[in-house]
Amino acid sequence: HVAQDGLEEERLSKTGAQFGSTKRGIAYTYGDKFMKKTLRMGDLCHMDEGVKKRLETIVESKNLTMEKIYGQKPVSVDEMWA
Secondary structure, rough: HHHHHHHHHHHHHOOOOOOOOOOOOHHHHHHHHHHOOOOHHHHHHOOHHHHHHHHHHHHHHHHHHHHHHHOOOOHHHHHHHH
């Protein structure tokens, strides 16, 4: 979320349309929460294969944005899981 916040602010600054973000990822955290693209606190207490599968689905979606819109390297599920 922090990376996405910074990348979007940078993208918008090229046209003078930046919104003055704190670059802490707060808006993207809330956005993903409302789109139900998150893990819940309870998931973190039961780190099983079901949770890992959910993480893979979330990261796959996030990587579409990171790669196609921002031209960044994909986020690694294995690094996040570790």
